[in-house]
Amino acid sequence: MTAFDELMAFQRDTSALGQIAGRLGWDQETVMPRGAAPQRAEEMAAIEAVLHARRADPRVAEWLDQAAPQDEVGKAQLREIRRAYDRAVKVPADLATAIARITSAAQGTWAQARADEDVSAFLPVLEEVVSLKRQEGEALAQGGDVYDAMVEDYEPYTTGAQIAAIFDEMRPRLVALRAAVLDRPEPAALSGSFDELIQMQLAQKLAITFGYDLNNGRVDKAVHPFSSGSGLDVRITTRTSETDPFNCFFSTIHEVGHAAYEQGIDRDYLLTPLGRGVSMGVHESQSRIYENQLGRSRAFTGWLFDQMKDAFGDFGIADADAFYATVNRVHNGYIRTEADEVQYNLHIMLRFDLERALMAGDLQVNELEAAWNDRFKADFGYAVDKPSNGCLQDVHWSVGLFGYFPTYSLGNVYAGCLYQALRAAVPGLDAQLADGDTSGATAWLREHVQQHGGLYAPREIIRRASGIEPGPEPLLGYLEQKFSAIYGL
Incomplete structure (x- = not known):
């Protein structure tokens, strides 16, 4: 040898x-x-x-x-x-x-x-x-820099200062869009009771619809949804709430994005360093584009509306257009994983700044709850009501994942770049999604991103797939166009 x-x-x-x-x-x-x-x-x-x-x-x-x-x-x-x-x-x-x-x-x-x-x-x-x-x-x-060294575990070749610069570019337009949207009438919220067993059945159907291979995976429940494994054994979890089936459905689609990435990697890379996703930012680009640009699109939510009517009967939403608005409703809330697309990145920026301060020694652990609550009130305009809606809501810090949080927003940025290229490459995308067919989108993502695993550096794989230098402009343009249309801005 x-x-x-x-x-x-x-x-x-x-x-x-x-x-x-x-x-x-x-x-x-x-x-x-x-x-x-x-x-x-x-x-x-x-x-x-x-x-x-x-x-x-x-x-x-x-x-x-x-x-x-x-x-x-x-x-x-x-x-x-x-x-x-x-x-x-x-x-x-x-x-x-x-x-x-x-x-x-x-x-x-x-x-x-x-x-x-x-x-x-x-x-x-x-x-x-x-x-x-x-x-x-x-x-x-x-x-x-200690925090830079920790980020390297999750997003190689990226520094905290580079991330902060991206966030500084994003924040003003996100805040302005949020203010404009929240000044408009709010679409109806989902209400009623939704059997949790039926939710899991529909969640499994959604997983298959987005290309998850159950021969090499399984769907279970956990307190905090996650994806685990690579290669031939890639498992996902979701969670259910009797009053909020969207939590289950979109958590499932999100985790399928992660799992599809791992299942889509070239099998020649199995059990090698290239046989897993190259970074958490690229990983999140897959989960976020599955969940948001595809799963929350007008076309796909029309199909999902029919699936929910079949599963639950009349659940109080009049038609597919109203359902689309409900799915994408911008509203006050505490929980990052339940946040709408407009406000999600603001939740990440809060966590990024706090954990960066913790690692620098500028913030002590016994000051964390007060710092979180003060920052949340400043950013969102209302007070945290209980710890599970505040600094206890995420599992990440308990398991030592410092440097992980910013990759969620980097994933959104990457997803914006990929979606722009995907729409140009698959002109019949909306018609496919309206039929519950995600194969055009998922096949393109598998070919241009997923199959390569760790072959290319994170920004390089996005650059190759999208044809542009990764940056926040495509994401911000997508958000402004989508929510201006929904809210009549």
């Missing part, structure tokens, strides 16, 4: 172990008995210790020095392995293990604190998480 072959064989085993760790995480959030949490924390710590040792194994450096890839794919494999190795050797093994242990335990603590509306019960463990993650960031940054 050549050095390249030996390195790839070693990497496949490492990737397989990573998939096992991911399956433990899926189990913890879906079916694991609550009392198993302390043991699961030890299990996660043990497997992280093994994974860290493999990622930082000195033989990886030797193989990297000796390997001679013959093509573009081989060079990309080495690029990603080298990037992961360079990061792994900077983080002490005991620190990586401690982070795995505390974040596994913190997830359960967060879930209980959220249910109890008790921030004080969560803050001690969050303090530990923040401390350990800050240590990790300092080790990775080696004197540079």
Whole structure:
């Protein structure tokens, strides 16, 4: 075997172990008995210790020095392995293990604190998480910006300052559009009771409609919807509310976007660094374009309206046009995952600024709730009513995902660029979506984005697919055009 072959064989085993760790995480959030949490924390710590040792194994450096890839794919494999190795050797093994242990335990603590509306019960463990993650960031940054080092885990080759510049460009037009929309009469909200079993049945139908392959996946329920896995085993979760089926349906479509990306990657990349989405921003571009530009479009909501009438009978919305307005209703709310397209990115900007301050040491954990509430009141104009609608609503910080939040908005920016190109490439898109046929859109996304996995850097894959330099203008133009039409601006 050549050095390249030996390195790839070693990497496949490492990737397989990573998939096992991911399956433990899926189990913890879906079916694991609550009392198993302390043991699961030890299990996660043990497997992280093994994974860290493999990622930082000195033989990886030797193989990297000796390997001679013959093509573009081989060079990309080495690029990603080298990037992961360079990061792994900077983080002490005991620190990586401690982070795995505390974040596994913190997830359960967060879930209980959220249910109890008790921030004080969560803050001690969050303090530990923040401390350990800050240590990790300092080790990775080696004197540079700690938050930049953390963003690198989720959006390679991007800095906090670059993200802040994009957000500064977006904010004025988003705020202006929100003000104009909220000054107009609000479409009717959905009301009534919607059987949760029927919601799950329709959610599964929606998953299939958007191309999710259930031979290599499954749909379950969790407190916080997510997608897990890659290659031949890609699972999603959603959630139900008896009074809000949209939460279930659009969470499902969103997670299918993530899952379709993983299922669509070239199978030759299975269990290699290229065999997963290249970044969370590109991942979010798939979930957001599935959920919003496709799923909330006038054409597709007409089809969904008929599906809901068949499933629930008359549910108080007069026709497809009224239903489209209801689906896209801009309204006050606390929850990021339930936010309309106009206000969603403002929720992300709040989190981005707070977590950046936490990692810089400018904001202390015991100040977080007050800082969140003050910022929310300033940004949205009304007060947070309870912790589960405030700083306890998201799972991310409990599991150490600092640097992850801004990728949601980067995903929206990327989706805007992709949608502009998609509409030009598939001129019959609206007619297809009106028939509940997403194949034209999803096939284009699979060909131009999904199949490549980690072959190209994040901005490069968007540039190749869309034909333009990634930026917020297509997204902002789409939002202004869509909501001006809905609200008669």
